[in-house]
Amino acid sequence: MISEKEQPDENTTGSVRPVINDFSITVATVNGSGSQTSNLTLMRALFKMGIPVSGKNIFPSNIQGQPTWYTIRVSDKGHLARREETEVMVTMNPATFARDVAGLVPGGALLYDDSIKIPINRQDIHMYPMPVKQLVRDSAAPTSIRDYIANMVYVGVLANIIGIDMEHIHKALDFHFKGKAKPIELNWSMVKNAYDWAAANLKKSDAYLVKPSGQTDGYIMTDGNTAAAMGALYGGLQFAAWYPITPATSLAETLNEYIPVFRKDPQTGKNTCAVLQAEDELAAIGMVVGAGWSGLRAMTSTSGPGLSLMVEYMGLAYLAEVPVVLWDVQRIGPSTGLPTRTSQGDLTLAYHMGHGDVKHVILFPGSVTECFEMGWKAFDIAERLQTPVIVLSDLDFGMNQWMTKPFEYPDRPMDRGKILWEDDLQKMGDRWGRYHDVDGDGIPYRTLPGNRLPNAAYFARGTGHDDYGAYSEEPEVWEANLLRIKRKLESNLALLPEPVIKQEQGADISLISFGSTQDAVDEALYVLSNQGYKVNHLRMRSLPVSDNVKQFVRGHKRNYVVELNRDGQLHQILQLEIPDSNLRLISLSHQDGLPLTARWVVEQLLAKEEQQHD
Amino acid sequence: MTDQTTQTSRAQVNLVGLTKNDYRGNPSSLCQGCGHNSISSQIISACYELNIVPEKVVKFSGIGCSSKSPYYFLNRSFGFNGLHGRMPSLATGALFGDITLKGIGVSGDGDTASIGMGQFKHIIRRNVPMVYIVENNGVYGLTKGQFSATADEGLELKKQGTNPYLPVDIAWEALVGHATFVARSFAGDPKQVRELLKAAISHNGIAMLDIISPCVTFNNQDNTVHSYSWGKEHEVALHDLSFVPRAEEIMVDYEDGQIKEVTMHDGSMVLLKKLERDYDPTNRTEAMRVLEESNRECCLITGLIYIDESQPTLFDHYDLPAEPLNRLTEERLRPPRETMDKLNAMMF
Numbered sequence: 001m002i003s004e005k006e007q008p009d010e011n012t013t014g015s016v017r018p019v020i021n022d023f024s025i026t027v028a029t030v031n032g033s034g035s036q037t038s039n040l041t042l043m044r045a046l047f048k049m050g051i052p053v054s055g056k057n058i059f060p061s062n063i064q065g066q067p068t069w070y071t072i073r074v075s076d077k078g079h080l081a082r083r084e085e086t087e088v089m090v091t092m093n094p095a096t097f098a099r100d101v102a103g104l105v106p107g108g109a110l111l112y113d114d115s116i117k118i119p120i121n122r123q124d125i126h127m128y129p130m131p132v133k134q135l136v137r138d139s140a141a142p143t144s145i146r147d148y149i150a151n152m153v154y155v156g157v158l159a160n161i162i163g164i165d166m167e168h169i170h171k172a173l174d175f176h177f178k179g180k181a182k183p184i185e186l187n188w189s190m191v192k193n194a195y196d197w198a199a200a201n202l203k204k205s206d207a208y209l210v211k212p213s214g215q216t217d218g219y220i221m222t223d224g225n226t227a228a229a230m231g232a233l234y235g236g237l238q239f240a241a242w243y244p245i246t247p248a249t250s251l252a253e254t255l256n257e258y259i260p261v262f263r264k265d266p267q268t269g270k271n272t273c274a275v276l277q278a279e280d281e282l283a284a285i286g287m288v289v290g291a292g293w294s295g296l297r298a299m300t301s302t303s304g305p306g307l308s309l310m311v312e313y314m315g316l317a318y319l320a321e322v323p324v325v326l327w328d329v330q331r332i333g334p335s336t337g338l339p340t341r342t343s344q345g346d347l348t349l350a351y352h353m354g355h356g357d358v359k360h361v362i363l364f365p366g367s368v369t370e371c372f373e374m375g376w377k378a379f380d381i382a383e384r385l386q387t388p389v390i391v392l393s394d395l396d397f398g399m400n401q402w403m404t405k406p407f408e409y410p411d412r413p414m415d416r417g418k419i420l421w422e423d424d425l426q427k428m429g430d431r432w433g434r435y436h437d438v439d440g441d442g443i444p445y446r447t448l449p450g451n452r453l454p455n456a457a458y459f460a461r462g463t464g465h466d467d468y469g470a471y472s473e474e475p476e477v478w479e480a481n482l483l484r485i486k487r488k489l490e491s492n493l494a495l496l497p498e499p500v501i502k503q504e505q506g507a508d509i510s511l512i513s514f515g516s517t518q519d520a521v522d523e524a525l526y527v528l529s530n531q532g533y534k535v536n537h538l539r540m541r542s543l544p545v546s547d548n549v550k551q552f553v554r555g556h557k558r559n560y561v562v563e564l565n566r567d568g569q570l571h572q573i574l575q576l577e578i579p580d581s582n583l584r585l586i587s588l589s590h591q592d593g594l595p596l597t598a599r600w601v602v603e604q605l606l607a608k609e610e611q612q613h614d
Numbered sequence: 615m616t617d618q619t620t621q622t623s624r625a626q627v628n629l630v631g632l633t634k635n636d637y638r639g640n641p642s643s644l645c646q647g648c649g650h651n652s653i654s655s656q657i658i659s660a661c662y663e664l665n666i667v668p669e670k671v672v673k674f675s676g677i678g679c680s681s682k683s684p685y686y687f688l689n690r691s692f693g694f695n696g697l698h699g700r701m702p703s704l705a706t707g708a709l710f711g712d713i714t715l716k717g718i719g720v721s722g723d724g725d726t727a728s729i730g731m732g733q734f735k736h737i738i739r740r741n742v743p744m745v746y747i748v749e750n751n752g753v754y755g756l757t758k759g760q761f762s763a764t765a766d767e768g769l770e771l772k773k774q775g776t777n778p779y780l781p782v783d784i785a786w787e788a789l790v791g792h793a794t795f796v797a798r799s800f801a802g803d804p805k806q807v808r809e810l811l812k813a814a815i816s817h818n819g820i821a822m823l824d825i826i827s828p829c830v831t832f833n834n835q836d837n838t839v840h841s842y843s844w845g846k847e848h849e850v851a852l853h854d855l856s857f858v859p860r861a862e863e864i865m866v867d868y869e870d871g872q873i874k875e876v877t878m879h880d881g882s883m884v885l886l887k888k889l890e891r892d893y894d895p896t897n898r899t900e901a902m903r904v905l906e907e908s909n910r911e912c913c914l915i916t917g918l919i920y921i922d923e924s925q926p927t928l929f930d931h932y933d934l935p936a937e938p939l940n941r942l943t944e945e946r947l948r949p950p951r952e953t954m955d956k957l958n959a960m961m962f
Contacts, residue, residue: 014644047962084691118780142949172962175962189662220958220961220962221961221962222961222962226961230957233949234948234949235948236944236947238710238939238940238942239707239710239939241703249755262949262953262957263947263949265935265942265944265946266945267935267946268935268936269935270933270934270935271932271933271934271935272934272935272939272942272946272947274710274932274934274939276706278703278736279732279733279736280732281698282703282732283702283703283706283732283733283736284702284703285703285709286696286697286700286702286703286706286707286733287703287704287706288707288713289696289704289705289707290694290696290703290704290707290708290709290710291707291708291710291711292707293694293704293707293708293711294672294707294708294709294710294711294713294940295710295751295940296707296710296711296939296940296948298707312695312700313700314650316696316697320694381763389744400961406958407954407957407958407961408954409954410948413944414944414947414948421941447692448692448711449672449692449708449711449715449940450669450670450711450712450714450715450938450940450941451669451692452669453669454636454669454690455668456692457668457669457688457690457691457692457693458692458693459673459684459685459692459693459694460692460693460695461694461695462695462696463695470640471685477720516750517825518911521643527669536838562667
């Protein structure tokens with residue numbers, strides 16, 4: 001079994017052996033109080049100290065007044081998945097105080113607002129009361145912002161207790177407030193005062209410390225929605241329509257923020273990308289299908305409830321062969337579900353969006369950097385295949401800050417696919433029909449509105465049509481068209497991102513995963529390896545299932561498919577598409593709204609392995 | 615006012631060198647005598663007479679009998695037959711591809727006033743520069759005769775019984791929603807349909823035409839607004855109307871004080887001949903009053919009910935290049951490699 005975090009040994013004199021750069025901090029606050037700024041400041045400062053760090057915001061679907069937790073993990077080994085244990089707890093919220101205190105590991109450090117008068121019935125932890133009210137009162141902050149400034153108190157105290165470099169805290173504030181002197185100064189002075197107070201009044205007795213580590217050089221820190229938006233802008237996105245929904249909103253908002261910076265036409269200085277906030281998701285996807293049809297690189301971004309509304313137009317786009325890109329930043333469903341909690345539960349719906357025989361191309365970014373990469377790549381695939389491409393991100397990627405490799409410039413020119421403007425059409429002559437398979441690869445040529453040749457136009461439709469776009473109810477015509485569309489996808493799978501495979505000599509079992517569970521899976525593999533288990537790993541990056549994936553599955557006795565949903569949706573797809581290997585595929589699925597932990601993966605895998613030997 | 619057609623329309627070839635045939639579509643599969651066919655042929659005439667280059671038009675539709683009709687006109691124009699009630703979003707996105715193109719959307723009363731009411735109101739609110747025609751027959755034809763939201767109260771249909779609800783007035787909805795062009799006509803009045811179409815095509819903004827288009831098969835009882843006989847008898851034209859492109863000499867035979875000139879965005883004008891009413895289609899309050907009054911009196915107000923050429927269109931809110939977006943090449947769409955460091959530095 002995975003071992004509990006090692007507890008610091010207390011020696012006879014009461015001092016402890018320090019635990020450096022390997023623990024978790026949880027900050028319990030009330031949402032809407034400005035705590036997100038404080039938490040990001042802490043995480044960014046740790047990052048700038050060179051310590052591998054991750055942050056998970058466990059927040060309510062609410063504007064103000066509900067409990068929220070932020071967990072920060074530092075790990076010199078680079079293990080950045082969520083952990084269940086907390087070594088350092090900062091609590092500002094009386095409503096969750098008892099539960100927060102109870103959750104701290106023995107030997108843990110508790111920093112708390114001293115106005116909370118709830119008795120603490122633990123002798124095995126180190127306590128640091130913070131005179132938050134007093135420090136705020138002593139500050140020069142105007143009354144209107146005192147509640148927000150209050151959360152900077154714990155930034156200063158924590159920095160003192162665990163040793164965060166104050167210079168980096170200042171850098172983090174400077175970044176957060178975009179260099180605006182006044183808010184930076186207000187917040188900084190609060191942090192500084194709290195730090196100084198702690199230095200003068202608190203005596204460090206717990207074991208947890210951070211030290212500069214030099215391990216984050218060559219990394220940036222950002223979130224998946226920002227990465228996706230920037231990837232799209234570097235992919236030549238020309239039109240996006242969207243409707244506000246958690247956790248996808250910031251993706252479209254990032255487009256608006258960066259278009260003026262990166263997408264001015266070098267020739268005219270005008271915008272080469274338009275973003276429209278639609279009246280609902282039905283309209284957002286309708287606009288995007290219209291734009292894709294008229295030759296624009298078009299995209300929408302949404303989450304579960306919006307995805308449900310987009311089913312209808314995605315079916316049309318599939319049949320009418322319109323390239324569009326849809327980012328689904330998943331949250332938990334069914335229905336409204338838990339709007340602020342993460343999930344990988346939209347896979348089945350996304351794969352088959354639309355009634356009738358529909359199967360879409362799905363991309364799975366496995367890191368924030370890959371969100372950028374797939375942000376541009378999705379357009380190349382959509383336009384080449386003339387079909388919708390769905391990119392499945394999730395709340396954990398989309399809304400949390402991650403340290404990640406810098407974005408890389410696209411390594412190839414744009415692939416606009418088979419488009420015929422006037423000259424091209426003239427050359428092709430009579431051989432052209434909108435749905436006529438000239439090249440034998442299932443991919444027809446398309447003309448775009450505005451083409452000045454009289455024979456360029458065609459009538460696109462969601463009804464049955466022949467090679468020239470004319471309405472047809474002929475049985476053979478219908479069937480041939482649908483089979484061609486199927487062939488178009490299946491014979492061009494090489495265009496899709498290949499799986500990432502890690503093999504160990506002699507391993508006959510594997511873990512298969514996708515998306516944001518990567519950190520938990522990596523750590524689980526590390527733990528398993530330390531315990532003497534040999535386990536290979538395959539991370540899916542696209543659907544439909546490629547031959548590489550099929551071969552990998554067939555090459556292992558047991559493949560454990562790890563995912564954050566109830567029914568094991570990827571597991572079901574793999575069973576359907578690799579029917580000869582059903583018994584080789586075992587589901588490890590689970591969803592409670594929180595990012596996956598390595599502990600869960602290890603425990604589940606070992607429990608199932610044990611059953612094999614019973 | 616009997617013949618305001620111009621020299622060009624009588625000639626075999628119009629100013630852009632095309633014959634009327636060049637504007638035709640495929641043979642209609644709609645019922646014989648369907649009002650929609652008559653509208654299609656007026657679209658053909660209007661585009662021919664306005665010297666529209668068919669390649670500069672994009673056609674859109676939703677689902678229903680009306681929505682099939684774009685296949686029956688302007689074969690040389692691109693078209694997209696979208697989803698039921700969702701034509702406005704499709705058109706909005708598609709027109710971003712090339713904002714120099716003119717959109718012509720054809721919808722029906724079910725497609726617009728029932729399933730598509732939301733998108734209808736929003737395309738109007740955004741003032742997307744296109745023509746939005748509702749071929750309004752008060753009945754679901756393709757599914758063989760159910761009430762639509764514009765069906766008259768008390769209408770009796772085989773299998774459906776009596777309609778207990780008051781109808782949605784599409785022109786009213788458009789006007790309330792700040793449409794910049796609202797007109798109503800009757801499919802059996804081809805000349806008026808044609809002239810209103812010409813004005814609508816020339817309008818730089820959303821041009822909503824509610825055209826009562828009788829269903830010969832499922833809703834043509836004499837007592838309903840959506841029938842030929844009722845329409846012919848109860849139609850009250852607001853004004854005789856003739857559309858005159860600026861490039862041509864104005865031929866209208868008018869008398870002082872009886873002609874209302876409305877200058878279109880492109881400099882052309884619509885001339886409105888007032889009949890018994892002194893009607894000003896630039897007055898929104900007056901437009902509402904006239905519609906409400908005609909509803910009370912059960913008369914069919916036709917003509918140009920409201921026009922406002924001063925409002926910005928959707929595309930005026932975007933600082934887009936003059937060249938169509940869909941012709942921009944990679945150098946203009948992908949930021950240069952040198953920007954990568956700047957981008958990464960903007961992260962943390």
